[in-house]
Amino acid sequence: MAAKTLYDKIWDAHIVRQNDDGVCTIYIDRHLVHEVTSPQAFEGLRLAGRKPWRAAANLATPDHNVPTTDRARGIADPISRLQVETLDNNCETFGITEFRMNDPRQGIVHVIGPEQGATLPGMTVVCGDSHTSTHGALGALAQGIGTSEVEHVLATQCLIQKKSKNMRVSVEGQLGAGVTAKDIVLAIIGEIGTAGGTGYAIEFAGSAIRALSVEGRMTVCNMAIEAGARCGLVGVDNKTIEYVKGRPFAPKGDLWDKAVAAWRDLHTDDGAAFDREVTLRAEDIKPQVTWGTSPEMVLPIDGRVPDPAREANAVKKEGMQRALEYMGLDAGTPMTDIAVDKVFIGSCTNSRIEDLRAAAAVAKGRKVAANVKLAMVVPGSGLVKQQAEREGLDKIFVEAGFEWRDPGCSMCLAMNADRLSPGERCASTSNRNFEGRQGHGGRTHLVSPAMAAAAAVCGHFVDVRKI
């Protein structure tokens, strides 16, 4: 048998039909649902008199619009409230399991999927959200889809798709102290660009990826979409299996043993061919900070804001100029001279327990700098929040002057009340630094949790290895 990549294996196992032109109908094992991209899909289902094909394959939670304070009082914004209530009603009508806003299991959809064992190795996972790529860390084929496809999956449990090409990004060697999964993925995007993975499924491999925890791998896969790839994957190993074991939706007993036996094959075969290969050396990766309005506009912390005058490509140069203007930065400024107004630790990229531990380790015994107006920590789920409180992390944050919030997307995209004001600068552990992403006119710099906490206590970006 020909050697296959991990992506090939999962893809092949899910083909329901294949047309002559290579377009396939592929079966979807798990569909995650949130309030923003689903109302129109449920409405479509209703209008056509259709029902979910397999209600049990769906799991829903509200995350984008939920407030992160004072939850018992409900959602103040009537439009947000309607969207969340619409999800509640749709799940009830169609018999879909939902963790509602005040359920302790509620959280960001990409945090709760793995946490619950609802996303498993070898599954095809979709969600009306581009960061579905996160779940690939478990050796799953996980992709973001639009609302039409949400409706399609609800109605048929299938997706119509052409296979992507295979790309492997290997990170070899050992990461330095203070350098994290977030820095790896930002460095990868800096290397291949935001369109570098377009049309590919990216498998992350190499000794540095193997050395990451499963949560760290989630951070890397989360941002595969920022590299242009619809999905990122990591092969299954003992860490993956240990991670999944005992989670509420994970198989038990006999089924568990069968599943594990099958999962052992979920890795790329020796000699399998990739259409593109990229290799980075872990030793070369320093803590990263973005300076512009695209995740590829990224630098090591000891860098300086780049000069558009030195860019030869006219379209790029123009983009750099626009970014500097929007970000209110001058070429040549050392990154460590840039002061921050707000700090956001959260999002599906970096809101799991290990992220909070890393941030707390930096915050411990320190105080948020006087020039920082708000530093907030938003756990990825109610269960992450509980775990952090058991470990006393909340106290460390609160003593240092951080706000300790309820779980949700929060200021990652500022659909709820948490947002930047025009001109405000934020050190953020999220995944997108687009114009206006965290609030109209807001300026986002993407960093790791440790780097965000370091910026909070110093009042400006700083190399976390030096404090």
Next chain:
Amino acid sequence: MKPFKQVTGIVAPLDRANVDTDAIIPKQFLKSIKRSGFGPNLFDGWRYLDHGEPGMDNAKRPLNPDFVLNQPRYKGASVLLARENFGCGSSREHAPWALEDFGFRVIIAPSYADIFFNNCFKNGILPIVLAADKVDVLFKETLATPGYSLTVDLPAQTIRRPNGQEWAFEVESFRKYCLENGLDDIGLTLQHVDDIRRYEERRKNEAPWLF
């Protein structure tokens, strides 16, 4: 979905690379539970001088005179000319809904983000991939010629310029078929219910933990 055969329309040039979905339709408008009415807020942050929120009367808001779509010569445009990696970012289908609601039926760019590209086809918009040098030519001609328009013929897979010259473009046959006929692909998939059931039966044996 509207069937797509031939579209002739004014071209609006949006000369920026990496235009993301947050720029196409800012997130405050994603709170709507409908799929229509997003057109007035297309490119909201660039198009208006104030900050837009749902429920505002857009007709009363101050327009940014420098933004290309506000220039009278591009009024009624149905072809959007763009640069690399158009539509990157989120999977939100609100982006094509807003473009379609505004009146765009065709986008021409050297490259797109995958999910956005896919979402366009589901909403009656044809995203054409054209080589960067040809896109450059179109930018130059559009800027030089008020009222510049193109004719896009999906069945023939051609773009006709005002000088009569035609350029061919590629489109996947299944996507072309659905777009041309305005087909809802749920209906198409449900023609193969037996295949789905057979697959499920087989998988229940192979991988019972998935069910």
